[in-house]
Amino acid sequence: MFLTGCSTTTPPSGDTVDPNTELSYLAKSDIDTVADIHLQQVDQYLKELSYKLYRRNPRHCAGGTAKIGQCVTRLFNSQNNKKLAVKKAITNIKLSFDEQFKGDRVGNFVLGLRSMIHRAYSDKTEFFFFDELDPQKLYNSARNIEIAVWRLSNYRDDKGKLFLLTNGLNTRVVNLSFERLFGKLVATQDTIAAIIAESSRRRIKNVIQRLATAVFLPI
Numbered sequence: 133m134f135l136t137g138c139s140t141t142t143p144p145s146g147d148t149v150d151p152n153t154e155l156s157y158l159a160k161s162d163i164d165t166v167a168d169i170h171l172q173q174v175d176q177y178l179k180e181l182s183y184k185l186y187r188r189n190p191r192h193c194a195g196g197t198a199k200i201g202q203c204v205t206r207l208f209n210s211q212n213n214k215k216l217a218v219k220k221a222i223t224n225i226k227l228s229f230d231e232q233f234k235g236d237r238v239g240n241f242v243l244g245l246r247s248m249i250h251r252a253y254s255d256k257t258e259f260f261f262f263d264e265l266d267p268q269k270l271y272n273s274a275r276n277i278e279i280a281v282w283r284l285s286n287y288r289d290d291k292g293k294l295f296l297l298t299n300g301l302n303t304r305v306v307n308l309s310f311e312r313l314f315g316k317l318v319a320t321q322d323t324i325a326a327i328i329a330e331s332s333r334r335r336i337k338n339v340i341q342r343l344a345t346a347v348f349l350p351i
Contacts, residue, residue, distance in 0.1 A: 163331050164259040170324040171253050175208075177317050178246050182207055184310060185238040188297040192238040207239055221248035222348045225280050229287040229295050237296055245280060249273050249321065251351045264332075270325035271336045272349035274318045281314045282343040 160168075186193045186200045193203040224244030228237040252273035256263060288294055298310040329336050339349060 159260045161261055163327065164261065164263065166327060167253065167259045167263075167265060167324060170320055171250075171257070173320055174249055174317065175246070177313060177320070178242055178249075179204060179208060181245075181310075181313055181317075182238065182242045184313070185242065185296060185298070188300075189238055192236045192296075194236075203236075203239070207242055221245075221251060221351070222276075225283075225348070229283055231289055241280070241284070241296065245277065245317075248276055248351055249317075252321070265324075265328045267325045267329035267332065267334055267336050269351050270321055270328060272339070272351055274321035274325065275339055275341070275346075276348050276351070277314065277318050277321065279341075279343060279346045279348055282346070286344075 182204045183200060186203055187197070190197045190200070193200050195202065221244050224240045224247065226244075227233050227235075228241040228244070233240075252266075252269040253259075254263070254265060259265070284296055284298055285294070299308050325336060328334075341347070
């Protein structure tokens, strides 16, 4: 590894390769690379989700529909990440369905999901040989997504209206794009949980709850 890391590699195009980049690849196992890819995919899905939620619920974006891009950018900036570090992820999700809450329900829901999922990845953004992931936490995060989605589709305010609109059903248009997107998030977490469990020889304890009475699982 040392000799390879100190050597220089010149690709066919003639561009030089950053030695630090080469060393980072050498410090990774195949599982680390798979974890990197899964986490990147999760963040991509969550960005897509935030756009869709703001479009369906533009009043929660300061400036309305015209400013949705800016609202999404603010959600994923580093300052918001620091704020999440001192708040409980599940608290943010629950706040989205609090009758007394007057703030950005979309932002709280997405940031709560993101923080919860990132904690299942030990709050890391990249993985190397000596990093360990807990398959149970990754599995639990998938179940928590399912609970959050159920609440999104069923929790209503005192006037009987959903706190946040998602899928649309009527006689002319059927929009189930939210359902498909949440399905991808759940599948991504279940897949990486199974991969980590197999590679580490650890068993996952399956948890079965009724969604109507389900509680969020610890991460």
